[in-house]
Amino acid sequence: MWAMFTASASAAPIAKELFGHANLPTAQTPQSYGSYAKGCLAGAMQLPESGANWQAMRLSRNRNWGHPDTVAFIERLGRSAEQVGWEGLYIGDMSQPRGGPMLTGHASHQIGLDADIWMRPATGKVLTDSERENLSSISVVSSDLKSVNDNWTRAHHEILVAALKDRSVARIFVSGAIKLQMCADASTPERKYLRKLRPWWGHTSHFHVRLNCPRGSTNCTEQAPPPAGDGCDSVEWWVTDALLPPDPNAPAKVPKPELVLADLPSQCHGVLESP
Secondary structure (H helix, E strand, C coil): CCHHHHCCHHHCCEHHHHHHCCCCCCCCCCEEEEECCEEEEECCEECCCECCCEEECCHHHCCCEECHHHHHHHHHHHHHHHHCCCCCEEECCCECCCCCCCCCCCCCCCCCCEEEEECCCCCCCCCCHHHHHHCCCCCCECCCCCCECCCCCHHHHHHHHHHHHCCCEEEEEECHHHHHHHHHHCCHHHHCCHHHEEECCCCCCEEEEEECCCCCCCCECCCCCCCCCCCCCCHHHHHCHHHCCCCCCCCCCCCCCCCEHHHCCCHHHHHHHCC
16 A cells, blocks of 8 residues: 555655545554544544444545544444434544545544534434435534524533543534533533533534543543633633634734654554555
8 A cells, every 4th residue: 555655755745645545444453643633543443334323424535434432432422312312423524544634624533533423413314325425414503603593402412411421532622602502501410521522613513522542542642631620611702702803913824834744653654554
């Protein structure tokens, strides 16, 4: 497999070109190498297209791969979704077969420990490939991004709480409006889990689950833990000042340079070379 890339090796190959064109996983022991936004994945497991309580979406992207811990988490959360009245989950992007940077989209999702889960309740119908490509999720946030809309239900709350309670979960990213609503509705026992629910731009139609580094993945780098407390005292910023137009006099942001293979952990060379 590596042979297809050696011709450009002397030109500091762009990492997303290498990993974005790797169509199959390695046969190695599952290991997450590096950090969520700068790493790769050995021994990835593919999330089947359909399971008892989930369906993988956008199959053409070939991003329904992850560490086995991620697949196991989706299975657990799917059961929780059924218990609150959904007929399963629609799963968006996870990782590529060998992790690493993606050709388009996410900066993270590189080590097999991130998964996007749609806010659209799944139906019991097994979708065709065409439906998986063309069906869209639903936004549960108002157009002004300040509150949830009528698509938000108690089931959304309960599924998020179930995910937050899972010990493998490091944090979950949602729109600020969703965090605000969760803070308003959480029971006293639920509040201790809200620390892991982090507001971030976007995330109006899906929630982004990030798992802790798996046991045994000694070369996996954890993200710093969320700040202490439930985060509800600072969430108001996300639905007020965070939505203000940018300062026209502020200096333009300098685009980050593309990651090259040398930027990733040394083990990622082996991940690309491995059969």
